[in-house]
Amino acid sequence: MSASPAAAANAEPSPDAMAAISVKDMRKCFGDHEVLKGISLEAHKGDVISILGSSGSGKSTLLRCINLLETPDSGEVRVGGELIRMKQGQGGHQTPADIRQVERIRADLAMVFQSFNLWSHMTVLENLVAAPVHVQKRPRAECLEQAEALLKRVGIWERRNYYPPHMSGGQQQRAAIARALAMNPKVMLFDEPTSALDPELVGEVLRVMRSLAEEGRTMLVVTHEMGFARDVSSKVMFLHKGEVDSLGEPKEMFARPPTQQFKQFITNFNK
Amino acid sequence: MEFLNSLLEQMSTAYDLLAAGWGVQLLWGIGWTLAVTSVSMVIGAVLGSLVAAAKLSHRARLRFLGESYTTVFRGEPELLIIYLFYYGGTQVLTGVARSTGSIGPTDIVNMPSFLGGVLAVGIISGAYQAEVFRGSFLAIHRGELEAARAYGMSAWLRFRLVIMPQVLRLAVPGLGNVWQLTIKDSALISVTGVAELMLTANKAARSTHHSLLFYTVAGILYLVMTSISTPIFDRAERYTSRSFTRPK
Numbered sequence: 001m002s003a004s005p006a007a008a009a010n011a012e013p014s015p016d017a018m019a020a021i022s023v024k025d026m027r028k029c030f031g032d033h034e035v036l037k038g039i040s041l042e043a044h045k046g047d048v049i050s051i052l053g054s055s056g057s058g059k060s061t062l063l064r065c066i067n068l069l070e071t072p073d074s075g076e077v078r079v080g081g082e083l084i085r086m087k088q089g090q091g092g093h094q095t096p097a098d099i100r101q102v103e104r105i106r107a108d109l110a111m112v113f114q115s116f117n118l119w120s121h122m123t124v125l126e127n128l129v130a131a132p133v134h135v136q137k138r139p140r141a142e143c144l145e146q147a148e149a150l151l152k153r154v155g156i157w158e159r160r161n162y163y164p165p166h167m168s169g170g171q172q173q174r175a176a177i178a179r180a181l182a183m184n185p186k187v188m189l190f191d192e193p194t195s196a197l198d199p200e201l202v203g204e205v206l207r208v209m210r211s212l213a214e215e216g217r218t219m220l221v222v223t224h225e226m227g228f229a230r231d232v233s234s235k236v237m238f239l240h241k242g243e244v245d246s247l248g249e250p251k252e253m254f255a256r257p258p259t260q261q262f263k264q265f266i267t268n269f270n271k
Numbered sequence: 272m273e274f275l276n277s278l279l280e281q282m283s284t285a286y287d288l289l290a291a292g293w294g295v296q297l298l299w300g301i302g303w304t305l306a307v308t309s310v311s312m313v314i315g316a317v318l319g320s321l322v323a324a325a326k327l328s329h330r331a332r333l334r335f336l337g338e339s340y341t342t343v344f345r346g347e348p349e350l351l352i353i354y355l356f357y358y359g360g361t362q363v364l365t366g367v368a369r370s371t372g373s374i375g376p377t378d379i380v381n382m383p384s385f386l387g388g389v390l391a392v393g394i395i396s397g398a399y400q401a402e403v404f405r406g407s408f409l410a411i412h413r414g415e416l417e418a419a420r421a422y423g424m425s426a427w428l429r430f431r432l433v434i435m436p437q438v439l440r441l442a443v444p445g446l447g448n449v450w451q452l453t454i455k456d457s458a459l460i461s462v463t464g465v466a467e468l469m470l471t472a473n474k475a476a477r478s479t480h481h482s483l484l485f486y487t488v489a490g491i492l493y494l495v496m497t498s499i500s501t502p503i504f505d506r507a508e509r510y511t512s513r514s515f516t517r518p519k
Contacts, residue, residue: 067421099425107423117414121436130432131422163513183422 018081020045020187020218021066021109026075028061035061036072037242043187043220048213050229050250051222053239054265059222062239063191066220067109068102071095079105080186107135110180114192116172118164124151124175125160128182136183143182150178154208170201177208188212190221226269230254238262285484293475293485300471301492307389307457307467312400312450314393319400326405337401344398349391349456356391357382357463388460396453403445407438440511447504451497458493468492 021043028036035058043049053059065072068084073093077084084105089095096102118127128147132138151157154174156167164172173193180188193209194202206228213219213232223229229236229250236250238261246258257263289297325337344352360382368374411434419429461470472489476482 069417069421103423103425105423106421109421111418111421113414113418113421115414117412117418119415119418119433120412121440131424134428134432135423179422 019043019078020047020080021220022076022078023062023066024076024078026062026065026077027073028058028065028070029073035242036065036075038075039239039242039244041237041244043218045218046216047235048217048219048221048233049235049237050233051220051237051239052224052226052229052265053245057239058242059239060191063111063189063220063222067106067111067189068096069111079108103135107131107183108186109189110183110185110187111189111191112173112176112180112193114196116164116169116176116196118172118176118179120164123161123163124156124167124178127164127175128179131179132182147178147182150181151175153181154178155204168201169197170204173197173201173205174208177205177212181212187218187220190219190223192222192224194223194225224269226254226266238265240265281484284481285488288475288479288481288484289488293479296471296475297468297485297488297492300466300468300489301496303465303467304454304457304469304496307385307392307460307465308450308454310389311392311396311453311457314389315396315398315400315449315453318394318397320404322397322401323404323408326401327408341398341401344395345402349395349459350462352395353388353391353459353462356394357384357387360387360390382463384460384463384465388457388463388465392453392456392460395456396449399449399452400446403442403449404438406445407441408434410441411437443504443508443511447500447508450500450504454493454497454500 019042021041023039023041026036026039027034039058039062041049041062051059051062061070064070065075066077068077071094082105085097085101086094087097118124119130122130125144125147128150129140129143132143132146133140148157148160151160154177156171156174156178159167159171159175164175167175177193190209194205197205202225206225209219209221209228210232221228221233231250233250236246236248236253237244238246238253238259240261245261246253248258253262254266257266322337322340325333326341328334328337361379364380364382365374365378368378368380369376374380415433415437416429419433424432457467458469461467461473464470468489472485476485479485
């Protein structure tokens with residue numbers, strides 16, 4: 001197996017030195033439980049970063065703090081160099097200073113969820129054009145054309161007039177990925193995209209994700225798919241108890257686990 | 272044989288009475304009943320959605336207000352609320368008019384009977400609709416709301432594109448129920464003098480001394496109205512829930 005094109009692209013000096021996403025010293029508590037204990041992360045254009053960790057390690061929270069579905073207690077998030085401004089709210093917790101800025105940035109960070117979260121009262125096609133038309137204010141005709149092309153790409157164009165509850169999990173997740181692509185996002189956030197799927201449906205979703213990585217998309221992928229992490233991503237980040245335990249090249253990481261924790265993690269997985 | 276003759280005689284009297292103008296009056300009564308019910312439902316929908324939003328709010332004070340509303344207006348007899356609005360309203364209007372000197376000290380400003388009636392029935396209907404809307408909102412898959420946030424939708428867009436269509440869809444069966452309750456409540460506002468079906472039947476019964484006839488006819492007409500609304504709401508339900516029930 002050769003290195004993935006995404007990794008190769010990343011090895012070349014990027015003309016855009018600005019990180020697509022940079023997270024600095026992010027902390028988050030739920031009650032007394034500190035889920036993120038000062039996490040930093042940088043993703044450049046074309047990076048595909050797999051975020052691994054056992055459940056409760058904070059990996060999903062990290063992703064959700066980046067687009068502010070959860071509000072981090074402290075730390076900085078920059079998207080394309082732009083700092084998401086926070087202010088001190090009631091009870092000492094920080095809140096977004098400007099919700100408009102957050103909404104604008106969220107539209108650039110399309111998220112794919114574990115449970116798909118397609119809007120069930122809209123057809124697949126309507127799901128794909130809702131945010132581009134209403135949030136990005138692009139012309140409907142253009143959005144529809146793009147949506148149809150994206151559905152062809154993920155192989156469910158025939159289902160464009162279906163309602164999500166009438167499709168299989170794999171089809172729904174491919175529709176959800178197409179919905180994310182329809183935003184022309186700068187970065188795609190995947191939150192365990194295959195964890196809710198029946199085993200025989202995982203492959204079709206991973207194939208789509210692999211093709212996105214190959215065309216140089218910037219992706220942060222929280223996943224339990226070791227094969228994807230090892231073969232497709234350009235970097236692997238392993239979280240343990242809310243901290244970055246290790247970070248590195250996937251081939252290197254898997255061949256020679258840098259820490260005891262990571263070694264144990266992948267051994268448990270291969271059992 | 273005698274019984275049959277008497278029955279035929281009764282039926283012919285009934286026909287004469289209905290043909291003599293009471294039939295038309297009763298039809299008008301149906302019209303007013305439907306008008307009162309529809310306007311009350313609309314008032315109730317507006318109040319109900321505000322109260323539902325209050326009950327779902329993060330703010331304790333709003334939640335308390337919403338709870339109080341549904342507790343009071345579901346817990347009190349409908350007739351009491353109607354008297355309160357009609358006679359109480361008359362007292363308030365008169366007091367205000369007297370204190371501003373726009374009427375004499377012995378004059379009275381009556382609460383308009385239709386307005387007083389639909390406000391009272393609308394407020395009661397709103398208490399039930401609030402519960403329907405709240406339940407519908409809670410039944411929306413949380414992930415869909417989260418996706419709307421994650422795709423940059425503002426609070427208004429989330430409401431318009433994701434929350435409202437789904438609440439309406441989920442609320443249809445419950446609203447059908449409230450509609451039936453509201454048709455029945457509308458009979459109570461006959462006490463304020465709106466010439467809806469109940470009041471018309473009352474008048475007819477008293478002036479012709481054919482109580483059995485007119486209350487039976489009115490009863491049948493109410494039953495027709497409530498049972499016709501069932502298939503209509505069923506249709507609406509099938510339409511609004513098509514994304515769950517009808518694979519193309």
